[in-house]
Amino acid sequence: MNGATKDTDRKRPRYISDRKGFFSAEQAERTRKRSREMEKKVRTRLSSAKGRAKALAYFDELMRYDGVRAVELKEFREKGGKVVGTLCVMVPLELIEASGAKHIRLCSGYYEPVHPANELLGDAGLCPLVKSTLGSKMVSSDPLVDMADMVAGPATCDGKMKLAEMLEDWVPVVMMNLPRVKLGGTSSELWLNEVLHLKRKLSELTGRKVTKKALVERIRKWNEASELWNKVCDLRKGKDPPISGQDAMLVVQASQSDDIDRWVVKVRELLKELEEKVRSGGSVAEKGSARILLMGSPMIYPNFKIPSIVEESGGSIVTDELCTGFRLMADPVLLDDLSEKEIYSALADRYYFPCSCPCFSPNDERLTRLFNAITTFGVDGVVFHSLRGCHLNNLEATKIELALRERGIPMVKLESEYDEGDVEQVRTRVEAFVEMLKARRKK
Amino acid sequence: MSDFKGRNIRPLRLASQLLGVAFVLSLLIGIPTFGTFPVLRNIFLPNASCRYINSAPTSCYYYQVQDGLVQGSSGFYLDLLILLLAVVIAIVLLGRFWCSWLCPFGAVQELLSWVRGLLRIPPLRLKWAHRVLLRRVKYTLLFLTVIISLPIGISALGISQCQSTLALPFCQVCPAKGFFTVSQQVLGLEPWGTTLPILAIVSLLLFLVSSFFLRNAYCRICPMGGLMALFGRVSLPYLRKDPDKCTKCRVCLRVCPMDHDRVYDEMERMDVAGEDCTLCGRCVELCPEEGCLSLTYGPYDLVSSRRPRKRWWSLPLNKTRENGK
Numbered sequence: 001m002n003g004a005t006k007d008t009d010r011k012r013p014r015y016i017s018d019r020k021g022f023f024s025a026e027q028a029e030r031t032r033k034r035s036r037e038m039e040k041k042v043r044t045r046l047s048s049a050k051g052r053a054k055a056l057a058y059f060d061e062l063m064r065y066d067g068v069r070a071v072e073l074k075e076f077r078e079k080g081g082k083v084v085g086t087l088c089v090m091v092p093l094e095l096i097e098a099s100g101a102k103h104i105r106l107c108s109g110y111y112e113p114v115h116p117a118n119e120l121l122g123d124a125g126l127c128p129l130v131k132s133t134l135g136s137k138m139v140s141s142d143p144l145v146d147m148a149d150m151v152a153g154p155a156t157c158d159g160k161m162k163l164a165e166m167l168e169d170w171v172p173v174v175m176m177n178l179p180r181v182k183l184g185g186t187s188s189e190l191w192l193n194e195v196l197h198l199k200r201k202l203s204e205l206t207g208r209k210v211t212k213k214a215l216v217e218r219i220r221k222w223n224e225a226s227e228l229w230n231k232v233c234d235l236r237k238g239k240d241p242p243i244s245g246q247d248a249m250l251v252v253q254a255s256q257s258d259d260i261d262r263w264v265v266k267v268r269e270l271l272k273e274l275e276e277k278v279r280s281g282g283s284v285a286e287k288g289s290a291r292i293l294l295m296g297s298p299m300i301y302p303n304f305k306i307p308s309i310v311e312e313s314g315g316s317i318v319t320d321e322l323c324t325g326f327r328l329m330a331d332p333v334l335l336d337d338l339s340e341k342e343i344y345s346a347l348a349d350r351y352y353f354p355c356s357c358p359c360f361s362p363n364d365e366r367l368t369r370l371f372n373a374i375t376t377f378g379v380d381g382v383v384f385h386s387l388r389g390c391h392l393n394n395l396e397a398t399k400i401e402l403a404l405r406e407r408g409i410p411m412v413k414l415e416s417e418y419d420e421g422d423v424e425q426v427r428t429r430v431e432a433f434v435e436m437l438k439a440r441r442k443k
Numbered sequence: 444m445s446d447f448k449g450r451n452i453r454p455l456r457l458a459s460q461l462l463g464v465a466f467v468l469s470l471l472i473g474i475p476t477f478g479t480f481p482v483l484r485n486i487f488l489p490n491a492s493c494r495y496i497n498s499a500p501t502s503c504y505y506y507q508v509q510d511g512l513v514q515g516s517s518g519f520y521l522d523l524l525i526l527l528l529a530v531v532i533a534i535v536l537l538g539r540f541w542c543s544w545l546c547p548f549g550a551v552q553e554l555l556s557w558v559r560g561l562l563r564i565p566p567l568r569l570k571w572a573h574r575v576l577l578r579r580v581k582y583t584l585l586f587l588t589v590i591i592s593l594p595i596g597i598s599a600l601g602i603s604q605c606q607s608t609l610a611l612p613f614c615q616v617c618p619a620k621g622f623f624t625v626s627q628q629v630l631g632l633e634p635w636g637t638t639l640p641i642l643a644i645v646s647l648l649l650f651l652v653s654s655f656f657l658r659n660a661y662c663r664i665c666p667m668g669g670l671m672a673l674f675g676r677v678s679l680p681y682l683r684k685d686p687d688k689c690t691k692c693r694v695c696l697r698v699c700p701m702d703h704d705r706v707y708d709e710m711e712r713m714d715v716a717g718e719d720c721t722l723c724g725r726c727v728e729l730c731p732e733e734g735c736l737s738l739t740y741g742p743y744d745l746v747s748s749r750r751p752r753k754r755w756w757s758l759p760l761n762k763t764r765e766n767g768k
Binding site: 182184185188223227331332334336338340341345349353364365368369371372 | 447560686688689691697704708751
């Protein structure tokens with residue numbers, strides 16, 4: 001777990017000793033090609049949607065395969081800059097920015113890189129997101145993932161934890177010991193120490209001290225971003241949501257890899273356009289569509305399979321309970337005291353306590369958040385999606401379904417893989433669900 | 444201090460606290476608040492005018508409690524009961540608003556905390572076990588006051604000669620006594636040469652040092668607060684939490700100067716004020732959830748939390764980049 005590249009080279013890889021020779025160049029090329037094709041398809045579908053805000057074009061460009069971001073980061077690295085990849089939402093991005101590095105989200109939504117990972121691991125039951133992320137690093141199919149000089153990986157679920165360990169064969173990893181039992185004082189202290197450890201590792205990487213001034217300035221910026229994101233979400237509370245669920249997810253996921261200063265400017269433009277749209281009565285949802293809340297396993301761009309099916313079947317995603325959606329930026333860092341220790345503790349708490357990832361126990365706040373969202377957004381039904389092999393979400397699905405049943409909110413549970421094979425099957429179920437919701441409302 | 448929050452209660456509270464301090468200072472120069480009218484003079488609402496201010500016409504209610512315990516045995520403790528009744532009614536009506544909105548002790552502690560904040564020294568965070576222990580100290584002090592004062596007053600016990608030394612046991616260790624005695628002597632309002640209240644001066648120093656590092660250090664052990672806390676459950680003003688809106692982000696507990704765990708832990712009952720909340724509204728200011736925490740009076744919400752936004756003031760730290768342009 002040493003930050004310096006030299007040491008990692010000397011260290012014997014744990015998983016593949018012959019890294020170069022394990023895959024043929026053809027396979028890598030095929031993975032790249034298919035990833036590009038898949039992303040292009042998704043992007044075309046998203047951008048051809050009717051009544052879509054024009055300001056969203058920026059986010060399309062940013063998130064596209066082989067897009068501007070990879071080029072920018074390449075230039076940044078050539079000038080000596082460092083890029084840090086993050087694996088889960090618990091990594092304080094303010095800290096990475098304050099250290100002078102840039103951050104990218106490593107979790108991959110591409111389908112094709114699953115196969116190289118499968119060849120190595122041979123575990124069909126493992127979470128496809130983990131496999132895809134590993135695969136894209138193995139055959140270096142994603143130019144953005146290749147930019148990472150270091151990876152910050154909180155040990156959330158089993159898959160992510162071992163993924164971080166496996167990634168060590170390619171890139172230095174800072175594992176973060178996330179206390180999965182939320183106890184209050186003791187877990188807060190442990191997590192604070194992990195954040196401070198990350199801070200030291202970041203300073204080693206960039207050779208720059210993380211100053212308090214820079215950190216506070218970054219926290220202020222992210223608070224501004226969070227305020228804007230909440231405003232965008234507020235617009236979806238109304239009868240006519242001006243932005244689709246997929247686009248909203250695209251916007252918020254872009255914040256994980258973008259410069260937040262630029263993101264804030266662009267989202268402010270977007271917000272202005274959306275507000276204008278609300279005033280003139282424009283809506284992206286068709287009339288009488290069922291209002292859906294999306295929750296469950298992460299859906300990383302371009303894996304927008306489930307949301308696209310929902311929105312094509314007459315549903316309108318008005319909010320979500322996803323770590324790749326609303327939850328990502330919902331909470332600001334509230335500074336009370338400006339001493340260094342208190343700033344770090346506020347930062348660590350922000351990334352730990354409000355997070356309702358199913359890897360935590362107790363996780364009752366997930367239900368609270370869910371019910372709160374159902375009332376404020378006027379949700380008709382819940383679509384619960386879990387990736388194959390996502391045990392934590394599978395387990396919580398039962399709890400959530402029972403709690404929803406008590407309140408008379410219907411829920412459908414979908415399980416999906418990282419391929420196109422199950423699209424039609426899922427579509428049939430979602431269509432039936434949406435029809436049922438519409439019929440219920442008419443009653 | 445923080446320029447990103449939902450509500451802004453602090454200025455109002457500061458004004459109220461200044462009023463509270465002015466109240467004591469006016470008594471210091473001999474202007475009676477309730478007038479010297481005989482009936483009004485005897486109403487002792489909780490106030491903080493110290494008996495050791497020479498010209499003060501009334502005194503702190505805790506002094507009256509001790510006095511009533513000692514002197515009361517001849518009069519069936521009637522004075523004490525009337526006093527306690529007045530205090531209970533005041534607590535039911537005003538709750539512990541007193542503590543963080545008017546009490547001069549509270550104002551001085553916050554001033555010290557503010558200075559500490561300016562010096563960027565982090566506050567001392569106690570471990571849970573120590574916090575719980577401290578909470579008991581205030582009841583212990585209350586109990587000791589009674590157990591010392593009461594037998595002294597009963598002449599049959601034959602320890603009446605202790606009256607000169609041990610009556611008013613709490614006043615002997617109260618920081619206010621130290622402060623007012625010394626300051627009056629320094630200002631020449633009282634002649635030098637009377638004995639120096641060493642105990643009170645030591646506790647004054649302890650008060651200053653501990654509340655500099657630990658937020659609301661004195662409030663945690665104050666027996667007056669302890670007496671109020673006994674009746675806190677029935678008071679009309681309270682801190683209301685809507686557990687359905689709580690996302691357990693723990694901001695409330697982090698900013699609470701009393702480290703009042705209940706505001707974070709409680710997920711069933713609406714009333715989270717409990718024994719320790721002084722209704723300062725810090726958590727209401729910073730709670731990021733719309734309408735989750737409120738300062739409530741009976742059925743009415745005085746102020747509720749709302750989503751934080753950028754405030755117009757900001758610290759000089761912020762004068763760097765703007766909007767990435």
